[in-house]
Amino acid sequence: MKRAAVALAHPNIALSKYWGKRAGGGNVPAVPSLSVTLAGLATTTSVTFDDALEVDALSLNGAPASEGALARATELLDRVREAAGLRARAHVVSMNDFPTASGLASSASGFAALALAAARAAGLDLPADRVADLARRSSASAARSVFGGFVELDGEVARQVAPPGKIPLEVLVCVTTEAPKAVSSRDGMAVTAEKSPYYPGWLETAPRLHGELRAALLAGDLESTCALAERSALAMHASAFAAGVVYVSGATLDALATVRSLRSEGVVAYATMDAGPHLKCLVHARDAARASERLARTPGVLRVIRAVAGEGARILDGKAGARVLDGEAGAGAAGGAVEPRR
Numbered sequence: 001m002k003r004a005a006v007a008l009a010h011p012n013i014a015l016s017k018y019w020g021k022r023a024g025g026g027n028v029p030a031v032p033s034l035s036v037t038l039a040g041l042a043t044t045t046s047v048t049f050d051d052a053l054e055v056d057a058l059s060l061n062g063a064p065a066s067e068g069a070l071a072r073a074t075e076l077l078d079r080v081r082e083a084a085g086l087r088a089r090a091h092v093v094s095m096n097d098f099p100t101a102s103g104l105a106s107s108a109s110g111f112a113a114l115a116l117a118a119a120r121a122a123g124l125d126l127p128a129d130r131v132a133d134l135a136r137r138s139s140a141s142a143a144r145s146v147f148g149g150f151v152e153l154d155g156e157v158a159r160q161v162a163p164p165g166k167i168p169l170e171v172l173v174c175v176t177t178e179a180p181k182a183v184s185s186r187d188g189m190a191v192t193a194e195k196s197p198y199y200p201g202w203l204e205t206a207p208r209l210h211g212e213l214r215a216a217l218l219a220g221d222l223e224s225t226c227a228l229a230e231r232s233a234l235a236m237h238a239s240a241f242a243a244g245v246v247y248v249s250g251a252t253l254d255a256l257a258t259v260r261s262l263r264s265e266g267v268v269a270y271a272t273m274d275a276g277p278h279l280k281c282l283v284h285a286r287d288a289a290r291a292s293e294r295l296a297r298t299p300g301v302l303r304v305i306r307a308v309a310g311e312g313a314r315i316l317d318g319k320a321g322a323r324v325l326d327g328e329a330g331a332g333a334a335g336g337a338v339e340p341r342r
């Protein structure tokens, strides 16, 4: 017997960052975070539980996945099988419609889509917070991609705090390399927690910045929200830096200089960076075209992907879902978007 479902999820960018895990296991972040889910860029994942399969199988962007990626998918599938009382192995097909080395965390949209599709295929009709919990155990930031708009992850709980239209924000992803990241976020945060003299300072600062950012967002204050996001990113990277965990490159710093020069000209533009060298510019939508053009001309910036806030993860029913299951829907590259995709 076969049971199948297809889900779609978008990547997200943290405005207030999480970095570091709580002791005691369970993949619980040490500090709260708040992100924006990005429209236009998506991971689509189909899960088929099939009694005829002997092992789980995972295809990522059209090729068989590495053993490590398959093991992480199996961990999540095991949790779903246990909850549903199911023994069947699964065939998983996952496609990103954005380049994998785009600086957008495909693990966030990937695990959100996998959690939702696997739960549905197993016959579990879980509320969003339970789907988020499943996703969080695989990749903490994935819990936030289950929801749309502006999303908080506090301890084990993810929730939407504001809808996509709350502030007129655009995110400009400045791609600075095609290479995969050298140090995973999982390893980078473990080394930071162990070795950085500034990690205690980060643990103290991050919740305060998060609270201020949340309040600014709820007040509809775009500029303060973005300014606090930049401070959160710089504090996170400073704590990592002091442990020898360096994600920025020369191109990141050149892009940061461009963002600051735009700001000195009166443009509402701020920067954030994650576990890689790609800078993301947080900009008022009215200034996005100008900022995007300037960033694209910055040496070391290969291309700029424009994105706005979008919806949470969802099941694809009917024809769209059937097309994916039949293997007809391919992945297109989203690089070099001129207008933000919605």
Ligand code: PMV
Pocket: 013, 014, 016, 017, 018, 019, 033, 105, 107, 139, 140, 141, 142, 185, 186, 273, 274, 275
């Ligand atoms: O979700 P993880 O464990 O891959 O870590 C994500 C870490 C950052 O992207 C740097 C920050 C965040 O809150 O998303």
